[in-house]
Amino acid sequence: MTAQLALSQLLNGLQLGVLLFLLAAGLTLVFGIMSFVNLAHGSLYMLGAYFGAATFAKTDSFTLAILAATVGAGLVGLLLDRFALTKLYTRDHLDQVLATFGLILFFNELIRMIWGPGSIFMQVPDALSQTVDIFGFTYPSYRFAIIGAGLAVALGLYLLIQKTRVGMLIRAGATHPHMVASLGVNIKWLNTLVFALGAALAGLAGVMSGPIMSVQPGMGEPVLILTLVVIIIGGLGSIRGAFYAALIVGVVDTLGRAFMPTIMRGIFERNTADAAGPALASMLIYLFMALVLALKPQGLFPATAGATR
Amino acid sequence: MKHTLVAAAISLALAATASAQLKIGFVAELSGPQAPLGQDQYDALMLLIEQNGGKLGGVAVQVIKEDSQLKPDVANQVVDKLLEKDKVQIITGVTFSNIMMAVHKKITDKGVFLIGSNAGPSPIAGAQCSPYFFSTSWQNDMQAESVGKFASDKGYKNVIAMAPNYQAGKDFIAGFKRTFKGGSVIDEIYTPLNQQDFSAELAQVASKKPDALYVFYPGGLGVNFVKQFQQAGLNKSITVMSASTVDGTTLPALREAALGWMSGTFWGPDFPNEANQKFVAAFEKKYNRIPSQYAAQSYDAAQLLDSAIRKVSGKVDNKKAFHAALKAADFKSVRGNFKFNTNQFPVQDMFMFDVAKDAKGRVSLRTVAKPLVNHTDSYAAQCQMKAL
Numbered sequence: 152m153t154a155q156l157a158l159s160q161l162l163n164g165l166q167l168g169v170l171l172f173l174l175a176a177g178l179t180l181v182f183g184i185m186s187f188v189n190l191a192h193g194s195l196y197m198l199g200a201y202f203g204a205a206t207f208a209k210t211d212s213f214t215l216a217i218l219a220a221t222v223g224a225g226l227v228g229l230l231l232d233r234f235a236l237t238k239l240y241t242r243d244h245l246d247q248v249l250a251t252f253g254l255i256l257f258f259n260e261l262i263r264m265i266w267g268p269g270s271i272f273m274q275v276p277d278a279l280s281q282t283v284d285i286f287g288f289t290y291p292s293y294r295f296a297i298i299g300a301g302l303a304v305a306l307g308l309y310l311l312i313q314k315t316r317v318g319m320l321i322r323a324g325a326t327h328p329h330m331v332a333s334l335g336v337n338i339k340w341l342n343t344l345v346f347a348l349g350a351a352l353a354g355l356a357g358v359m360s361g362p363i364m365s366v367q368p369g370m371g372e373p374v375l376i377l378t379l380v381v382i383i384i385g386g387l388g389s390i391r392g393a394f395y396a397a398l399i400v401g402v403v404d405t406l407g408r409a410f411m412p413t414i415m416r417g418i419f420e421r422n423t424a425d426a427a428g429p430a431l432a433s434m435l436i437y438l439f440m441a442l443v444l445a446l447k448p449q450g451l452f453p454a455t456a457g458a459t460r
Numbered sequence: 461m462k463h464t465l466v467a468a469a470i471s472l473a474l475a476a477t478a479s480a481q482l483k484i485g486f487v488a489e490l491s492g493p494q495a496p497l498g499q500d501q502y503d504a505l506m507l508l509i510e511q512n513g514g515k516l517g518g519v520a521v522q523v524i525k526e527d528s529q530l531k532p533d534v535a536n537q538v539v540d541k542l543l544e545k546d547k548v549q550i551i552t553g554v555t556f557s558n559i560m561m562a563v564h565k566k567i568t569d570k571g572v573f574l575i576g577s578n579a580g581p582s583p584i585a586g587a588q589c590s591p592y593f594f595s596t597s598w599q600n601d602m603q604a605e606s607v608g609k610f611a612s613d614k615g616y617k618n619v620i621a622m623a624p625n626y627q628a629g630k631d632f633i634a635g636f637k638r639t640f641k642g643g644s645v646i647d648e649i650y651t652p653l654n655q656q657d658f659s660a661e662l663a664q665v666a667s668k669k670p671d672a673l674y675v676f677y678p679g680g681l682g683v684n685f686v687k688q689f690q691q692a693g694l695n696k697s698i699t700v701m702s703a704s705t706v707d708g709t710t711l712p713a714l715r716e717a718a719l720g721w722m723s724g725t726f727w728g729p730d731f732p733n734e735a736n737q738k739f740v741a742a743f744e745k746k747y748n749r750i751p752s753q754y755a756a757q758s759y760d761a762a763q764l765l766d767s768a769i770r771k772v773s774g775k776v777d778n779k780k781a782f783h784a785a786l787k788a789a790d791f792k793s794v795r796g797n798f799k800f801n802t803n804q805f806p807v808q809d810m811f812m813f814d815v816a817k818d819a820k821g822r823v824s825l826r827t828v829a830k831p832l833v834n835h836t837d838s839y840a841a842q843c844q845m846k847a848l
Binding site for chain 1: 625
């Protein structure tokens, strides 16, 4: 194991982390502010990838693809919030899980009807199709771009939440929704805004994964599971928590996959290690989640220390 | 007397309509991420039937299409329906090995002929072989063995093997190692079946600088893997040999990203034989895409049925005669050489292909070598075929 290899694995972890952050930010806000469990968040990610891939194929412009994915997914989020989900906000979590699981099936089938069951083509934009040489190893420039874009969005969200009036309302809504409402703020409007913002971020994550992952029906579910782990570790409703937890999960998962099989081979004989290594590596983040839940049940960075939900 | 005559007339009439239309069950994965495979199987089957004016072997056929959804329990239900309600005497298709294992015994025990046009798990090629089962594809290990032999022929010394961590992944690596001689597999990397991002593993592979990489990543996994491999700039530095990864169903989503990749299988769209040229041209004309190997396998299954039904003049309920007619494999396979081994899997040449642009500038598979001639699978010896 060389320093270069470790560094490149660290970058891989970082890249996975920022992608997870984009998804987790929306999910955790929606959960924190509206106390709403939205399993269909992964579908918005899928829609973003499809909108982006279709636009990219038509226009050959990656900028337009990103625009189409974020705006498109944001709009779908807005419509979902206004028409499909508004009745569910006051119901209990089990009903919400059931309804949004139904939405997953609906969106998967819808995509299959429009674009067919196979994966569709999306390439890396030409400007980013090269590799970059740093410290004697090469790294895909597209993945650098993902890291850059993810960190930029994180910074933007930080400024939005901490420095603007809307952000202040969102923060207040996360911890004291009734107080905010009684101060004359239209909490319904605030909810819709938060939901659409989360959907747009999921769409952005989708389009950015398009050139790396296969764009196909059902692509949102595996990533949704990781996202749920992230928001549990980070603390429900906390953007800051989602950011750190996403990076931790990204890095732990990547480093585990990279080095666990080798470490296991040092301990066990080859056959046992080959079986146990990957299995243990994929369990690592769940073990980490269990540890966090045992020690800090509210997550690493809960929205407020005294929040009960 | 009069009543008896009427009854006889009616039963004769019913028997006549029944034999006028032969029912054939078709089972495959037609929804979910793996649907393109099942769709190609179905389209190729229907292509031949359409070319023959709705007939196979001169008999009008009705194909009853069922989706097994890659779920063994669903597969069992649809097969029950085909056997009990539709009373089909022939079933074809079946995409995945786990589905094949779920329905193979049920169908063959009933004395219904099963013409598998994709999955070839080892048990049914070996100990659990049945006279009612024929395969027009391959036994699972054959493609991997083709790649292994090719790697030996090329004299590669250090090879890394990668596959998802499940039964087929292990089988494909075992098959490769069976025919790979003269070099060594310096590392075997198994990734969890649901893992979509391979950046960590690719960095490991790049740091070890192997002569070649052997991978098995079917379907959407393969799309992810190939794209990420290309983006990491590794297409230039590492030769990749694959099995069931770059094929007619994934190339439309990969295009230039897969250029230069090698793949081991039994058939390619560029085969010059006349039967294949006709098949490829007709398939492209009707469906506006290059047929995949899954289409080729299914087209051969349709041709096999066509030849055998003709031989018995549509009397498929004469099981002994129909079995002999199937076993004879008297048709022009799109792959060229074709005959059945004792376990009723094909004896066939295995090839290597690379991904290149075809005459029309489309990314497709191009034949580069024939590592194995008249290849048979390794399980036929374990098959004690019962006489019918």
